[in-house]
Amino acid sequence: MLAVRWYLRYALSYRDAEELLAERGLIVDHVTVYRWVQRFTPLLIDTARPCRHTPGDRWFVDETYVKVSGRWIYLYRAIDQCGQVIDVLAGEHRDLAAARRFFTRALSHGRRPVEVTTDQAAAYPRTQLTIMPTATPSLHPRSQAQADFRHLQVRSDK
Structure with missing residues (x-):
């Protein structure tokens, strides 16, 4: 989830997310990060939706x-x-x-x-x-x- 969040929040490439995970001792291919983003982004959106504030006027x-x-x-x-x-x-x-x-x-x-x-x-x-x-x-x-x-x-x- 951390790699997905980094990708979505900081405009990183999949290879950048792969490199950041490798620095933390997790060896993951950039294609795996891509699949995680495709799979978990809709779930993150649905989870965050109730936390949004009411739009201003x-x-x-x-x-x-x-x-x-x-x-x-x-x-x-x-x-x-x-x-x-x-x-x-x-x-x-x-x-x-x-x-x-x-x-x-x-x-x-x-x-x-x-x-x-x-x-x-x-x-x-x-x-x-x-x-x-x-x-x-x-x-x-x-x-x-x-x-x-x-x-x-x-x-x-x-």
Whole structure:
């Protein structure tokens, strides 16, 4: 479990995790670490879910274009005022349907936002009016969520 946690938390490669375990006297192949990650990551997610805090009432929403397994996709992300990730959605398109699907999923995690700060993407205001009419839309050319995408873009290059 320690190797899986290191891999997920610190953006290590499987070989890096293998090397760290070897320093502690555990000889494990990097393929074994890969299999552990595939097997235990969903269990860790399910275990950690009840420990998550309720999302805040101010959301920062943005999307970016990242390469995953050689394919370029849009990655939508919402964080609250404390920096806690509310939801993430990967999709092929950046359109009204994708924005609607993202906001619907994000709202299923608890409290409805009072204010939603986004970039100037055309799909966001129309979607917000239909799904969250009470939330105050706020436009910002560079939102907090966009600044928080840096570590995701670095990891996607690996």
